[in-house]
Amino acid sequence: MVYSAGNYDVIVVGAGHAGCEAGLAAARMGCRTLVITLNMDNVALMPCNPAVGGPAKGHLVREVDALGGEIGLNTDRASIQMRLLNIGKGPAVQALRAQTDKKHYQISMKRVLEGQENLDLKQALAERLLIEKGKICGVLTSTGAIFKAEAIVVTAGTYLKGRIVIGDLSFPGGPNGQFPSVGLSDSLSELGVRMGRFKTGTPPRVDQKSIDFSKMSIQPGDEKPYQFSFVSPFVEREQMPCWLTYTTEETNRIIRENLHRSPLFTGSIQSQGPRYCPSIETKVVRFSDKPAHQVFIEPEGKDTAEMYVQGMSTSLPEDVQLAMLRTLPGMEKVEMMRAGYAIEYDYVFPGQLKLSLETKIIPGLFTAGQINGTSGYEEAAAQGIIAGINAALFTKNREPFILKRSQAYIGVMIDDLVTKEIDEPYRMLTSRAEYRLLLRQDNADLRLTEMGYEIGLVSKERYETYIRKQKLVEEERSRLERTVVPVSADTKKILGEINGAGLPQQGITLAGLLRRPEVSYGDLLLLPMSHPDLPEEVREQVKIQVKYEGYIKKQQSQAERIKRLEEKKLPTDIDYRKVKGLSMEAMEKMENIKPVSIGQAGRIAGVTPADLSVLLIFLEQNRRNKNRNHS
């Protein structure tokens, strides 16, 4: 029985990390929003590692937070360990990572959704997408309910035609014992969306009480833990340690002897998995001369004995998994609670999307998260908030919200997804960002809060906090630039005591001093010049902006040059087959991708500067022809 179950502005299919952000963003922007999930107990499920953040991923979390998203706040709420990584490697790449309590993460995220005005959360399995006059108009569930909406965001994760593989066992399934979604994948295909197939996997979980931690080294959290969100209240939380052990020669032997039972090597798994997340069997084969691989044992939460075995992702048969786990020091008597598995799933070729994450062929249909060929909770959340924002803007007939590569990692990721040919699950890396020094995790709020406020996601209160911080930073910077350090006996003595700083030259300013490699902001406070009592985050910001000013300016001017190319818009209705003078490869690629600007066209593999010149001339020809026809 099919029945009409309700009307909304925006429907989000899926309540994982992308779906939660999409639903919250749309609802917070004032849209009547429905979020459906196939299992109400699995909202914001973390089916793989119990961690959020790290290089580039942590940057994404901060950016989503600055835009008014939830992942940062929720990670802070559920964190059981915080570590700041890459401390000595420079301001651009410092990154926060949290271990989280998985259940706590889910429960508190679900609570946020339940408490959100304008948002309904329902358990339902989406079967079909409904179309009217070429536009999306609703969704039909497996129980016959029809929900109508102007915009739909599909965040189906790895559930589309999911297939679980463990050794020679293989069966249809979603992650973590869920059932898969078959109808929705067919429905997308029928609408003309091209689908590919990827693979990913997860390691076994083991019982804490069967581990001898005395044979492992402890990995504690930071003594002074940072938080992800710029607005999380500071709460003292107990931190739980992780543990480090290694594979042994014996592990390698067991894996090698059982390769004939590994679906990766028997050919049972054909689809492409991520290179940055290889299974242990792949690592042993590819780096055969490496005697030992690191394995981290991470708690899955405070209220469970389950431990995540990071570094042992595998699809070997269960008996082999157990045997190899027992070769690790401290794991001789380990009991496995859940086996590792590989999962294959359908994804949407992301080249079919606009930068707004709306599909090019069906107005109003958006996709976000792992369905777009990415991996990771953070990548999913970042796409989720953008798709949610743009679905809401779509219903209000407003221009889409698009972040540039020079503005955010989110911009880099989405531009990569729609412009490049993605041939493995896409993970954010800092090396993908050409303006890395501009896109720091410490300045995500300065980069994005204002935009979040303008689209209506960031509260007035938060916006004012940001304005205050920005003002303090500016004032302190200009004070440092203005204030000349007198060459007196007093200052000589103080500076002499700073490690190797040497004596002040005539007329040097505080900023000049701070630019010296050996001088820290803290050292400036030793000087008698009056200094305002500033919050730590403001000092940090001032320090980075002053110390790295030269390099920051260089990247800014690069970004500025590229901006001109981004501003040269390409109409999406160009028939590239008719543009004379394009190379064959450029023509085919551009016909496929339909870039929106000369800048984007230039990033397509195979498009040369000569092709761009030809395009510019073509645009000018068109413009003049149009003018001529008008007059």
Next chain:
Amino acid sequence: MCEDTIAAISTPLGEGGIGIIKISGPEAVSIAGKVFKPKRGGWDGEKSHTLVYGHIYDSHTGQAVDEVLVSCMKAPYTYTREDVVEINCHGGIVPLRKVLELVLAEGARMAEPGEFSKRAFLNGRLDLAQAESIIDVIRSKTEDGLKIAVSQLKGDLSLKIDELKKRLLGILAQVEANIDFPDENLEEATGSNIIISSEELLKEIKKMVIESEAGIVYREGIRAAIIGKPNVGKSSLLNAVLKQKRAIVTDIPGTTRDVIEEIVNIRGIPLRIIDTAGLHKTDDLVEKIGVERTKEMIEQADLVLLVLDAAIGLSDQDFEIIDSIGEKKSLVLVNKVDVKKSIINQGDLDRLAGGRPVLWISAEQGTGLDKMEEVIVEMVLGGQIVRSDTLLVANIRHKQALEKAACYLEEAVSGVKSMFPVDIVAIDLRAAWEALGEITGSTVTEDLIDRIFKDFCIGK
């Protein structure tokens, strides 16, 4: 709209020694002011459409490079509708090239093929009908450039650059792998690692820059090879061509064989004839040169001249030789038409030539040589043979890319020494790689990520 300033040699190389360097863009006047000193008065560039006499100076050495006339034309009444400065040089190709390099060093960018016309069109000059011919220029010149890139891919320079890129990517991958995967316990790229590797690379790059300066004049022009059976008159042909026109003879260092090049100027086109030392002096040496040597010469040449002896007739060997020419541009020259009557069968000759131009000459008497020059010039001007100015452009680009890479590597080293963190140093390393990548048109991100996963065992 176009905010940068571009420069290029805007006259074909060759005849006369007069050449014009054209600069267009907002900085054109000020860049010219940095390299040009008028004979009288100063260079203010205020007045439009003026012609000033003076000298171009190299600010590093303080020496005059060339005696020039400089015209200054202010926007919008110029070809590109931007400020345009044209430097008329008189000293021939070496100073011309030097002047261009000075202009580039002061902040102009080397113009892309067809870029002046492109700007003219985009800024509203030229009519629609002309747009297509601009596109043709962009395409064909770019294809010429590509041909050169491909031919140089086989060359020592390119192999060397590839190797440098690989090594630089190795350092970069190590830095980046440690940044993106901090918990993997990978070997750290320490500051001293970075300094040592960068300085090694720097040394090699700087050596290449110097070498390219010394050798570059002789690498430009059309490379021609004279081939044929023994005793058909190859040496007399060479001597005949050289008789009045010998310009420069030089040893090319670094080659395994004692190769010399004879450079002649044929109606303004520098023609480099590749030859083996002594080859044309004694005939018995010729015999020792086997098929392999012939193939090698063909390989290096842009143009092949196959010499036949009218009095001997065709043999299997001639067909073998012509097979090895393959797709290379070539001429068939039937020599010794003065001595005896030709016994070559016309049908066989047509079969041998396979559509290649056939000319009847006498190297001894000098007959038919004018016609030969004419055909060569036509082939060059008709675009059948890659023009020397395209080659010059490719060479200047290479040198600039190398210099830019060296500059970034120096900054990386000084960054490490000033205790900048590794993410900052990586910016310069990356830029150095990208400078080298410009030569082959590759971009760093994908290569870098591939290298990280190839070199390091990463994964949770």
